[in-house]
Amino acid sequence: MRRVRMGLLAALCVLPLSGLPAAAQPPQGPVFEDGEAQPVFDPAQAVREDLFVTAPVDSDHDGQDDRVHVQVVRPKETDRGLRVPVVYQASPYFSGGNDVPNHNVDTELHVPEQPGHRSLRTAAGDQRMSAAADIRWGYEEYLLSRGYAVVYGESLGTGESTGCPTTGAENETIGAKSVVDWLNSRAPGHDAGGAPAKADWATGKVGMMGVSYNGTLPNAVASTGVDGLEAIVPIGAISNWYDYYRGAGAVVAPGGYQGEDADVLAKFVHTRADREPCREVIDQITADQDRITGDYSPFWDERNYLNDVDDVRAAVLAVHGLNDWNVKTGQAAQWYEALRERDVPHKIWWHQSGHTDPLGLRKEEWLRELNRWFTRYLYQVPNGVEGEPRATVQREDGSWVEEAEWPAPQAAEATLRPTPGGSDRGGLTTASSPHRAVESLRDDATRTAEDLAAAPSSPNRLAYFGEPLAERARVSGTVRASLALAFDRPAANVTALLVDQAPDGSVSVVTRGWADPQNRDAIDRTSPIEPGQTYQIEVAMQPDDYVFAPGHRLGIVVLSSDHDFTLRPKPGTGLSLELSRTAITLPLVGSIG
Numbered sequence: 001m002r003r004v005r006m007g008l009l010a011a012l013c014v015l016p017l018s019g020l021p022a023a024a025q026p027p028q029g030p031v032f033e034d035g036e037a038q039p040v041f042d043p044a045q046a047v048r049e050d051l052f053v054t055a056p057v058d059s060d061h062d063g064q065d066d067r068v069h070v071q072v073v074r075p076k077e078t079d080r081g082l083r084v085p086v087v088y089q090a091s092p093y094f095s096g097g098n099d100v101p102n103h104n105v106d107t108e109l110h111v112p113e114q115p116g117h118r119s120l121r122t123a124a125g126d127q128r129m130s131a132a133a134d135i136r137w138g139y140e141e142y143l144l145s146r147g148y149a150v151v152y153g154e155s156l157g158t159g160e161s162t163g164c165p166t167t168g169a170e171n172e173t174i175g176a177k178s179v180v181d182w183l184n185s186r187a188p189g190h191d192a193g194g195a196p197a198k199a200d201w202a203t204g205k206v207g208m209m210g211v212s213y214n215g216t217l218p219n220a221v222a223s224t225g226v227d228g229l230e231a232i233v234p235i236g237a238i239s240n241w242y243d244y245y246r247g248a249g250a251v252v253a254p255g256g257y258q259g260e261d262a263d264v265l266a267k268f269v270h271t272r273a274d275r276e277p278c279r280e281v282i283d284q285i286t287a288d289q290d291r292i293t294g295d296y297s298p299f300w301d302e303r304n305y306l307n308d309v310d311d312v313r314a315a316v317l318a319v320h321g322l323n324d325w326n327v328k329t330g331q332a333a334q335w336y337e338a339l340r341e342r343d344v345p346h347k348i349w350w351h352q353s354g355h356t357d358p359l360g361l362r363k364e365e366w367l368r369e370l371n372r373w374f375t376r377y378l379y380q381v382p383n384g385v386e387g388e389p390r391a392t393v394q395r396e397d398g399s400w401v402e403e404a405e406w407p408a409p410q411a412a413e414a415t416l417r418p419t420p421g422g423s424d425r426g427g428l429t430t431a432s433s434p435h436r437a438v439e440s441l442r443d444d445a446t447r448t449a450e451d452l453a454a455a456p457s458s459p460n461r462l463a464y465f466g467e468p469l470a471e472r473a474r475v476s477g478t479v480r481a482s483l484a485l486a487f488d489r490p491a492a493n494v495t496a497l498l499v500d501q502a503p504d505g506s507v508s509v510v511t512r513g514w515a516d517p518q519n520r521d522a523i524d525r526t527s528p529i530e531p532g533q534t535y536q537i538e539v540a541m542q543p544d545d546y547v548f549a550p551g552h553r554l555g556i557v558v559l560s561s562d563h564d565f566t567l568r569p570k571p572g573t574g575l576s577l578e579l580s581r582t583a584i585t586l587p588l589v590g591s592i593g
Contacts, residue, residue, distance in 0.1 A: 028040065028041070028077050028082070029082065029147075030084075030146065030147035030379065032375060032379070032381050032383075034383075035372055035375060035376070035381060035382075035383025035384065035385070036368065036371045036372055036375055036383070037146035037147055037148075037371055037374070037375050037379065037381075038146065039142075039145035039146055040145070040146075040147070041075040041077065041144060041145050041146070041147055042075075042076070042145070043140070043141040043144040043145050045075075045076040046073050046074060046075060046076060046144050047072075047073070047074050047075075047076055047078065047079060048071065048072070048073050048134060049071070049072050049191070049197075050069070050070070050071050050072075050191070050192060051069075051070045051071075051072060051189050051190065051191055051197045052067045052068065052069055052070065052160075052189060052190055052191070052192070052197075053067065053068045053070050053153070053178050053179050053181075053182040053187055053188070053189045054066075054067055054068075054178065054187060054188045054189070054190075055067065055068055055156070055163070055174050055175045055177075055178035055187070056174065056178065056187075057156075057163065057170075057171045057174045057175065058163075059156055059157070059163040059164045059166065059171035059175075059281065060157070060162060060163050060164050060277040060278055060281070061277065061281075062162075062277055064162075066156050066161070066162045066163030066171070066175060067161060067162050067163075068153050068154065068155075068156065068161050068163075068175050068176075068178055068179055069153070069154040069159055069160035069161045070151060070152065070153050070154075070179055070182075070189070071134070071135045071151070071152040072149065072150075072151050072199075073140060073144065073149065073150045073151075073152075074144075074149035074150075074201055075144060075147060075149065078149065078201035079201075082201070083200075083201055083202060083203045084147050084148060084149050084201065084202065084203060085147075085148055085149070085202070085203050085205040085206065085207070085230075085374075085378035085379060086148065086149045086150070086151050086183055086202055086205070086206045086207070086378075087139070087143050087148045087149070087150055087151070087206075087207045087208075087209055087374065087378075088150075088151040088152075088153065088179060088180070088183075088206050088207065088208050088209075089137060089150070089151070089152055089153070089208070089209060089210045089214055090152075090153040090154075090155055090175075090176040090179065090208065090210070090214065090217040090218075090221070091152070091153070091154065091155060091158075091210060091213065091214040091217070092154070092155035092157075092158040092165055092172075092213055092269035093158075093213065093214065093269065094135050094152060094154050094158065094159055095154065095158055095159035095160075095271040096271060097268040097269055097271065098267060098268055098269075098270065098271065100264050100267040100268045101264075102257065102258065102259030102260050102261075102264055103259040103260075103261055103264070103291060104259060105253070105258050105259045105566075105567050105568050106445075106568045107567055107568070107569065108491075108569045108570065109491035109492070109493070109567055109569050110292055110293070110491050135152040137150065137152070138357075138359055139209070139359070139370075142367060143374075146371065147379075148207075148374065148378070149201070149202065151179065151183070153175075153176060153179045155172055155175060155176065155213075155217065155269070156171055156172055156175040157266075157269070157270055157271075157272050157278055158269050158270070158271045158272060159271055159272065160272070160273075161175070161272065162272065163175060163272075164266075164270075164277070164278035164281040164282070165265075165266045165269045165270050165278070165282075166266060166281065166282075166285065167241065167262040167263075167265045167266045167285065167303070168216065168220065168238070168241040168262075168302075168303040169302050169303060170302055172217070172220065173217075173220040173221060173223070173224060176208075176217045176220065176221050177221045177224050177226050180206050180208075180221060180226050180228050180229050181226065181228075182199055183199045183202045183204060183206055183228060184199075184202075184204040184206075184227060184228040185198065185199070185204075204228045205228060205230050205377075205378045205379075205380075206228050206229050206230060206378075207229075207230060207231040207232065207233065207314075207373075207374050207377065207378050208221060208222070208229065208231075208232045208233070208314075209232065209233035209234075209235070209370075210233075210234075210235065210237075211235040211236050211237075211355075211356070211357050212235075212236050212237065212326070212327060212355065213238075213269075215233070215234035215235045215236055215237030215238075216234065216237045216238040216239075216327075218232035218233070218234050218237070218314075219232070219234050219237050219238070219239055219305050219335060220305050222305075222312045222313075222314045222316070223305040223307075223308035223309060223311055223312055224308065224311060225308075225311030225312065225313055229313070229314045230314055230315065230377045230378055231314050231315045231316075231317070231373060231374060231377035231378060232314045232315075232316055232317075233316075233317045233318075233319065233370065233373065234316070234318055234319070234332075234335070235318075235319040235320070235357055235358070236319070236320055236321060236324055236326070236327045236332075236355050236356070236357075237318070237320075237327065237331065237332070237335075238327055238331050239304075239305050239306055239331050239332070239334055239335035239338075240300075240303070240304045240305065240306055240331065240334065241262065241300060241303035241304065242296055242300035242301075242303065242304060242523075243328070243330055243331060243334075244327065244328075244331065245260075245261050245262060245289070246294050246296070246300070246523075247513065247514035247515065247516075247565075247566075248513075248514060248515040248516060248519055248523055248538075248539070248540070249293070249294045249295060249296075249515060249516030249518060249519025249523050249526070250294050250493055250494075250514045250515060250516040250519075250566055250567075251291050251294045251566065251567050252514050252562075252565050252566055253564075253565050253566075254325070254326045254327065254328075255324075255325025255326050255328070255564065255565065256325070256326055257326070258564060258565070261289055261291060262285050262289045262303075263282060263285040263286040263289060266282045266285055267282060270282065285299075293518070293526045294516055294519070295519065295523065295524050295525065295526055296523040296524040297524065305335075306334065306335070306338055309335070309338040309339065309342065310342065312339060312342070312344050313344070314344075314377075315344070315345035315346070315373070315376075315377045315386075316335075316336075316339050316344060316345065316346045316347070317346075317347050317348075317349075317369070317370070317373045318332050318335065318336055318346070318347070318348045318349070319332075319348070319349040319351070319357075319358055320332035320348070320349070320350060320351075321350075321351055321352070321353045321354045321355060321356060322350050322351065322352055322394075322544060322545060322546070323352060323353060323354045324353075324354045324355045324356075325354065325355075326354070326355040327355060328542045329511075329542045329543045329544060330478075330540075330542050330543055332348065333477075333478070333543035336348050336406070340405070345377070345386055346390065347373075347385075347388075347390050347391070347392075348390065348391050348392070348406055349366075349369070349392045349393075350391070350392070350393045350394065350406070350545055351394045352394045352395075352396065352398070361394075362394075362400070365400075369392075372385045373385060388402075389402040389403055389404055389405075390403070390404060390405045390406065391403040391404070391405055391406035393406070393545055395547065396546070396547055406476070406545070407476040407477035407543075407545070407587055408474065408476035408477075408545070408587075408589050410589050411474075411475075411476045411477055411587040411588060411589050412587070412588060412589075413585055413586070413587060413588070414430070414585070414586050414587075414588040414592060415430065415583050415584065415585050415586075416428045416429065416430060416466065416554075416556070416583070416584045416585075416586065416592070417429055417430075417431070417432070417434070417435070417579070417582065417583050417584070418435070418462075418464040418556065418577075418579050418582055418584075419435050419464070419579070420435055420437040420439065420579065421464075422439045422441075422461075422462030422463055422464055422558070422577070423439065423441070423457055423458070423459060423462065424456065424457040424463075425456065425457070425463050425464070425465050425555075426439070426462070426463065426464040426465070427464060427465065427466070427467075428464045428465060428466040428554065428555070428556065428584070429466075430592070434579070434580030434581075435579045435580060436578075436579070436580045437579050437580075438576050438577065438578050438579070439462050439576070439577050439579065440574060440575065440576045440577070441458075441459060441460055441461055441462050441558070441559065441560065441574070441575050441577075442459050442460055442571065442572060442573070442574055442575075443460065443492065443493070443559075443560035443561050443569070443571055443572065443573040443574075443575070444460040444561075444571040445493075445560075445561035445562075445563055445566070445567075445568035445569060445570075445571065446563065446568075446571065447460055447563060448563045448564060449495060449497060449509060449512065449557070449559060449562050449563065449564070450508075450509055452557065452559055453497055453499050453507050453509055453555075453557045454506065454507040460559065460560075460571075461557055461558065461559040462557070462558045462559075462577055463499075463555060463556070463557045463558075464555060464556050464557075465501055465553045465554070465555040465556075466553055466554045466555070466592055467553065468503070468550075468551050468552065468553055469548055469549070469550050469551065469552055469553070469554070469592060470550060470591075471550055471590060471591065472547055472548065472549055472550055472590055473547070473548045473554065473588060473589070473590035473591065473592050474545070474546070474547045474548070474588070474589040474590055475498070475510070475544060475545070475546050475547075475548070475586050475587060475588060475589075476544075476545045476587055476588075476589055477543055477544075477545075477587030478540055478541065478542075478543045478587065479498050479511060479513075479540075479541040479544070479584065479585070479586050479587070480538065480539070480540050480541070480584070480585045481496040481513070481538075481539040481541070481556065481558070481582075481583075481584050481585075482536060482537075482538055482539075482581075482582065482583050482584075482585070483496065483536070483537045483538075483539060483558060483577060483582050484534050484535075484536055484537075484577065484578035484579075484580075484581030484582050485517065485534065485535060485537050485575055485576065485577055485578075486531075486532055486533060486534040486535070486575070486576040486578070487517065487529055487531055487532075487573065487574070487575055487576075488531050488532070488573065488574035488575075488576075489529075489531060489573045489574070490528065490529045490530075490531060491518065491529065491569075491573075492517060492529070492560055492573050492575060493514065493516065493560050493561040493562065493566045493567065493569075494514065494515045494516070494517055494537050494539060494558075494560060494575070495512060495513070495514050495539075495558070495559045495560065495561065495562040495565075495566065496512065496513050496514075496539040496541060496556065496557070496558055496559075497509050497510075497511070497512045497541075497556070497557040497558075497559070498510045498511045498512070498541055498544075498546075498554070498555070498556060498586075499554075499555040499556070499557055500546075500548055500552055500553075500554065500555070501552060501553040501554075501555050502551075502552055503551045503552065507555065510544060510546050511541045511542045511543075511544040511546070512541055512542065512562065512565075513539040513540050513541035513542060514539065514562060514565065514566055515537055515538065515539045517529055517535055517537050520535055520536070520537055520538070534576075534578055534581070536581065548592075554592060556584050558575075558577060560573055560575055
């Protein structure tokens with residue numbers, strides 16, 4: 001067991017000191033054992049201070065640069081000259097949220113809706129409802145005791161920060177980035193009285209971390225390539241806001257928040273004391289987000305961090321729930337794929353829960369992983385973490401496995417085709433011979449996708465199942481449905497589900513995807529539908545890692561509106577599926593034939 005203490009002399013190599021009086025007592029340094037920082041600092045004696053950092057943006061148009069309210073919590077040894085790295089959490093939630101009505105989703109497609117349904121979003125992560133209170137975090141004591149400072153930054157337009165909340169736009173990225181710049185002496189800071197404040201206790205090496213919006217801001221800041229941001233840990237985080245509120249041209253809600261959109265979230269987090277300067281800014285979000293066509297646009301392009309993934313330099317430890325239907329799995333999968341292709345240091349944890357922090361799922365193992373990540377990239381201790389398996393996946397029985405990479409490198413593409421009988425339960429075959437039947441369904445958005453999938457028969461969906469599996473089969477990656485569909489109206493939703501039928505006949509939804517057939521040619525362009533004409537509609541389901549047990553049947557269900565996610569027009573729209581031109585492609589480990 002290797003134990004290393006970085007006292008004053010050792011710290012000089014990796015933790016430069018400045019301004020330390022010759023007669024001062026040498027500060028206690030961090031200690032590392034087996035590549036992990038050890039708890040040698042006392043969190044109860046930490047120094048806490050409230051400051052403000054100036055951001056080079058004026059998002060509330062008041063003629064002054066916005067300012068970010070920052071709360072710093074650092075080991076007391078930093079008052080005696082020790083310099084430490086920082087774990088920084090930026091958030092719009094530290095000062096709570098407002099009760100905001102969601103958009104009405106019981107509306108015809110391509111018809112403006114009136115405000116209606118109310119749903120109070122619950123902020124992810126720790127909150128404080130009073131601007132005067134200390135900000136707290138479940139990781140604070142753990143990090144402080146191991147020699148990290150913890151810095152909290154209130155996102156623009158929230159709490160004591162000025163500026164405006166804009167649900168992922170560039171100003172929010174600039175605001176969060178400015179704190180990294182301040183920690184590296186590139187941005188001005190001051191205390192409440194206006195006196196200059198410098199982070200002369202910081203090494204300049206910063207890690208960002210958080211859940212949900214608090215995990216999205218690290219992705220955003222990393223996409224700027226800012227110097228000093230060495231590592232990020234995005235948990236349940238967004239990489240492209242269009243994919244959060246839309247799905248291939250369809251207006252699609254985050255799970256649990258039907259009717260929410262970018263403007264609703266901006267209003268929810270708009271907690272600065274003076275709200276008036278941001279009203280026009282948020283009204284513009286309502287106009288620009290376009291709940292009519294659902295098309296990709298410059299509004300959404302500004303909020304797509306994948307555009308700038310070439311600039312990411314920070315090592316990324318991503319965490320996501322395989323059953324997260326709020327921030328869906330595609331957000332982590334597409335970000336991770338882009339990082340992997342660019343050789344950015346990367347690792348991913350997939351767990352079987354939903355929109356949550358792994359701290360409550362696998363505490364000891366998770367903290368060890370986190371500690372090693374920050375030790376390697378913030379303290380630069382060579383602990384070999386970059387050479388370890390890249391993927392940690394929790395299986396359906398609760399066990400955990402480590403794999404070289406994700407998706408599973410051994411996954412191979414398998415193609416299934418439907419056979420007649422979809423109104424009841426048709427078949428799925430690996431055979432290439434086409435079945436020339438055309439089968440139809442009628443949209444009924446009052447019924448949930450889960451109920452329709454489980455129904456033995458229904459006029460409102462088409463269902464196709466394979467034979468019972470002789471051995472386990474694992475889907476690892478993105479399932480794609482290429483559907484040959486005709487419509488009897490000029491607008492419709494399209495939803496496709498991957499389902500698992502157990503030997504007792506029960507059916508559960510594994511993953512799903514959505515598309516607007518008017519965006520069949522491009523997500524940024526609406527193309528009219530000619531009723532009666534057949535179109536090839538491509539539906540990419542949310543990426544998954546799922547094992548079908550022996551004796552279970554793999555199934556595909558096609559329906560129109562998805563009650564819990566899409567807009568919900570009145571029942572009646574007819575869809576016809578041409579089986580001979582329909583195929584399902586799965587990334588498969590194992591055999592289904």
